[in-house]
Amino acid sequence: MKKKNLVIVESPTKAKTIGKILGDSFSVISSMGHIIDLPLKKLGVDIENGFEAEYVTIAGRQKALAAIKKEAKGKEAIYVATDPDREGEAIGWQLKNRVFKKSDNILRVTFHEITPAAVKEAFAHARDFDLNMVEAQIGRRILDRIVGYFLSPLLWKKIARGLSAGRVQSVALRLIIEREREIQRFVSREYWEIGAELAKGSSKFSAKLDKKQGEKIELKNKEEAEGICNDIKEKEFKVTDIKQSEKKRNPYAPFITSTMQQEAFNKLKFNANKTMLVAQQLYEGIDIGQDNPVGLITYMRTDSPRVAPEAISEVREYIGRSFGKEHLPEKPNYYKVKKLAQEAHEAIRPTFVSRHPESLKGFLTPDQLKLYTLIYNRFVASQMKPAIYTVVTVIIEVGQYQFNASGSTLSFTGFTAAYNENAEEEENGEDKDKIKKNVIPALAKGDILELLGLLPSQHFTKPPGRYSDSSLIKALEEDGIGRPSTYAPIIYTLIIRDYVRRIKGYFNPTELGFKVCDLLVEYFPKIIDVGFTALMEKELDEIEEGRLDKIKVLKDFYGPFKTSLDFAQANVKKEVITTDEVCDKCGKPLIIKWGRRGKFLSCSDFPTCKNSKSITSGVKCPEEGCGGELIERRSKRGFFYGCSNFPKCRFTSRALPENKE
Ligand SMILES: [Zn+2]
Ligand SMILES: [Zn+2]
Incomplete structure (x- = not known):
């Protein structure tokens, strides 16, 4: 049967997923990304003439372009269904402009999830290209260029x-x-803390020294800490105040790109690149036993936490059924959009809440399943009620000193039944754990507590952490x-x-x-x-x-x-970095230089003396009988360690192996 329409997308998987939805009268072809871009070897921007950009067919992409042209012949309409953002808009517009010239049967369709409903809806509302979006993409490209x-x-x-x-x-x-x-x-500073293990009857809990005569106390060394311990160990620990309050913890907004990348790192140890690769697979479609791929999540590049009304109804129904009515808020939760998003971007969420992660186990790779589960749970939790904690703080006086003890217990699980953001980064993690573990027994003002032990501890202030x-x-x-x-x-x-x-x-x-x-x-x-x-x-x-x-x-x-x-x-001048080493050919000092493959030692009399030498890491090559040493190298794919006996020995490693004696 002759196909009447052509659809252009950027990836083969997406082409397959969409092809199944659109049926027989559509032929779907993949552009495999950008086909037209600024030239590789020159600026390609006429700064004097209004920053006019010179767009050319990317080297090696002529074939893809020819294939699209061929497919386009005789079609009634051509639809560009690339991703719903600036890049996608620009890929399509460049094609329209350069390849199809004046023909006006080229339309743009956008959808944020590859589901039958969303795709059909998009094709029913095919539109012209958004030139402002294209201009923004070109503007960025020119600036970066x-x-x-x-x-x-x-x-x-x-x-x-x-x-x-x-x-x-x-x-x-x-x-x-x-x-x-x-x-x-950063200069680290020593400080001390004093903990007290206390008991009321058979219930134990811990408290921490906080103040002396109403003032915050700071202990600089062991002597100070031990002095206080000696001073108070025989004294009475008396409860002077108890505060109890309820604390609400609201659910988190469903994922946007940045929060998904952060949580996938914290919880799954995925780096940002891996997270995006796996998310793209989930978005473009995975075969889940229905012959053809199915899009499992909404588009993964977004900064809007907005959720489509149908998805909200679906998840509310699911929450009521799976967690009970008490976990379902009266009205849906809405999350604030950071800027005025002029287009209807959406949060990252499962396309169908009915596709529980459990049901996809045999079809997804372990990484896909982990990320899907994270996205799924975060979305479900975002439409649940807040969790409620009862927080108890107790003030205990000992002579002129004051200890604090606090603990919190979960009194209503709320959204934490579906999703808990507990695996936070170390910096923030420590204190939270302490509070959670400490369970404060029923106490009354005036109670005298039993002292089980005083625990002075040494600490050092820590420098700020490196970025992850x-x-x-x-x-x-x-x-x-x-x-x-x-x-x-x-x-x-x-x-x-x-x-x-x-x-x-x-x-x-x-x-x-x-x-x-x-x-x-x-x-x-x-x-x-x-x-x-x-x-x-x-x-x-x-x-x-x-x-x-x-x-x-x-x-x-x-x-x-x-x-x-x-x-x-x-x-700007060439920088010379001297070393103590001398050239073994001419005796002049060696200097450090950087080359395409990394750092090396070069004779300072270059180019008269062309002697050069690798800088070794001092670690022996682990290849049996090689005897070489490992050297830092750079390649197009980043940094690695290679053997000094290259090309005879081809050992490489991303990390330095332990030096075996
Ligand atoms: Zn030399
Ligand atoms: Zn080697």
Whole structure:
């Protein structure tokens, strides 16, 4: 049968899922991502002429383009059903503009979930392209291109060829570097605490020294702590006040991109990139025993916690049935949208609440099931009642000292029956656990407590923690410099370029990262400023909303940028890092250089003497009988350790193996 219509999407799985929904009169083809972009080897932006961008077919994508053209021949209508955001809009518009030229039978369809209802609804409301959205995407592309194109050569000049700088990821790098310097500067201070194990009858609980004569107490050393212990150990511990209150804990909003990435890191140890890859699989469709793939979650790039009314009815019905009416609020819970989202974006939620994670066990990979379960539970919980805790705080006086004890018990489970955000990052986790575990028995004012033991303990103030995927995304979001489509790529880029390394889940900047950041801060303080970058992101949003002109935004940016650039181009010089080692060919000192593959030692008399030497890690190659040493290397896929006997020995490793004696 001749298919009358063509649908263009960006991935083969999505094509399959949609094809099943639309039926026989539609042919669905995948573009496999962007086909048209700025040229690879030149700026591609005519700055003098209104920042006119030169778009070309990406090298290697001609075949895909030809396939689309061929499919499009003789079709009554062509629908572009790429993802519902700026990127998707731009992919489609570029195709319409370049490939199909003037034909007006090319329409845009958008949906936030790949379900029969949503897809059919979208096709019933096919529309023209949203040019404001396209302009915003092009504006971002041009800004990023200008920054990358002009800044990278400066990094080459000063540090090493092949390095690159990006507009937004350089700001993220700066956050990581600044945190690292805070940690380096941090001077730890000793302090002591005194805990008391107390009992009333057979019930035990713990309290902590809080005040002396009404003033907060700070103990600097062991002597002070022991002095107090000796002073009070024979004295009476008397209850002087008891406060009891009810505390409500509201459920969390359903996931948006940033919160999903944070929680998937905290709970599942997924990095941001992995979370997005797995979420995309769930969104585009998975075969769950119904012949063809089914879209399991809504679109994963979103900053809106809004939920479609049908999904709310469905989940309320489910909550009433599975958790009981007492867990269902009278009216649905609504969550505030951060900015005025002009388009109807939605939270990340399961497409059908009736697809319980349990029922998908045989069909999903372990990672897909874990993420789906997290998304599912978070969504269900978001429409449940608050949890209620009874918090008891007891004041206990001992001579001139005052101890506090507090504990909380869950008196109504509420949403925590479905979802509990307890696996928080270490920094916040410690205190919460203590409060939870402490169960305060029934006490009355004037009660004398039995002292089971005094526990003085030594502590040291801790430096701020390094960023993780979770805390970095949180910081980027709070500073206004991240967007749903950029959090994961920012982190990925910093790692691939070996500007930071993820060690046990935390970002450690490399020497190279410090150098790149310092150069940018010195010569481009404004470009790498958090506030300025946040403003640029906001202005791009305003272009999308049709409230700001792209050219004006680009001009406002380019003026100050050009001033910094001219100064930098005239002043940035090659940096020479000397060492104590000497060249074994000519005796001149060796200096440190960076090359495409990483750091190495070079003769300072280069190019007269071309001697160079690897810098080894001092760790022996673990290959049997090799005898080489491991060397830090960089490749297109990021940092790794390779053997000094390469190419004879091809051992590589992401982490340094233990040195075996
Ligand atoms: Zn030499
Ligand atoms: Zn080896």
